[in-house]
Amino acid sequence: MEGRNSVWEALQAGRPINKIYIKKGEYHGLIRDIIEKARNTGVPISEIDEAAFLSMAKTAGHQGILAKVASKDYYSVEDILKTARDLDEDPFILILNELTDPQNLGSIIRTADGMGAHGIIIPKNRACGITPTVAKISSGAVEYVKVARVTNIARTIDELKKQGLWIIGADAEGKNYFEVDLTGPIALVIGGEDKGLGKLVKQKCDILVRIPLRGHITSLNAAVAASILGYDILRQRITSHGQTI
Structure with missing residues (x-):
């Protein structure tokens, strides 16, 4: 899962998140709220350098943050x-x-x-x-x-x-x-x-x-x-x- 709004809403909805990764130097805007929310809910956070981050990102719209989450369940x-x-x-x-x-x-x-x-x-x-x-x-x-x-x-x-x-x-x-x-x-x-x-x-x-x-x-x-x-x-x-x- 990538992008500030996507990660924030996943936290707000209580979706299981294994870890959040933040690109080095991206501590601003909504990312600050995400960090605070993650820490309060016990979700691990890791700041990594740009090269490592980009190797993990799957889209160009990552906005400097991504989260490893459980697969999204479909409903009936x-x-x-x-x-x-x-x-x-x-x-x-x-x-x-x-x-x-x-x-x-x-x-x-x-x-x-x-x-x-x-x-x-x-x-x-x-x-x-x-x-x-x-x-x-x-x-x-x-x-x-x-x-x-x-x-x-x-x-x-x-x-x-x-x-x-x-x-x-x-x-x-x-x-x-x-x-x-x-x-x-x-x-x-x-x-x-x-x-x-x-x-x-x-x-x-x-x-x-x-x-x-x-x-x-x-x-x-x-x-x-x-x-x-x-x-x-x-x-x-x-x-x-x-x-x-």
Whole structure:
């Protein structure tokens, strides 16, 4: 795990950390808070020279700090649904079908935390999992968002339908999302960077929605699309219950 926010949020969340490594001379800003928190919780800290540090770092965005942590556990779909039940809220889940770019996955995890989604579902095969790069891009949100890995997305969609969820697929052939009721128990499906939703997954969706585009580009980045649609789901939920943020 690398980056100041990622390490800080791991400490805040109580995730098991074996050791924190700091590049020599990086004792400033949030790193000072990390050192104090680590010492108070008994996490070992080691200051090492630049050459040794860079030999350990896996990303360019390390910000002078990295932590050796236990592998991030994935959750079950039932864990995600239970989170919604415990909060007495309609489930709000993101399904990412064959998303391969760690930048997109990390960004979506960060956004999912911000908009209060109960979890994310990804496939075990032909898709990016939780890597150090994903954790770094998420700015620590990976510590709070439940991510489930499943063998078959289409089958999982069928199971979610049995639980009463409405499956919304993001697709250029869909209905303008301005005109769609996005309240209630929802799973929003975002397709892969190259293949989109895929034929079978598209067929499994209850409705397809599109983001209207007025420029020359015919599609949006997966993380951007997830943010636009996800935040409109949040907006509609809030306004339908007369709530304010």
